[in-house]
Amino acid sequence: MPIIKSAKKAARQAEKRTANNQQIKKDIKAAFKAFKAEPTATNMSKAQSEYDKAVKKGLIKKNTASRRKASLAKIAKAAGVKPATKAA
Secondary structure, eight states: OOOSHHHHHHHHHHHHHHHHHHHHHHHHHHHHHHHHHSOOHHHHHHHHHHHHHHHHTTSSOHHHHHHHHHHHHHHHHHHTOOOOOOOO
16 A cells, blocks of 8 residues: 555546556457447447547557458458448
8 A cells, every 4th residue: 555645646546547548458359349239330440449549549459450450351341341431
């Protein structure tokens, strides 16, 4: 148990950050599972978005997200799903 005030605060912060990181990882897994169960363009977009958020927050590395997004694209291609395009 920390004794010093700053160490107590650091412990509280670490606890909150760990909880946030675990939630983001759960969201990624849920999005991937949903896409795998029903490969649609919207599910693919949601899963890719979750990976991008994780990279932005420093939870996973950029190349890891890129590799995982490529596997999503591979699954989508096998299922015959066209990626959603932005209407411009």
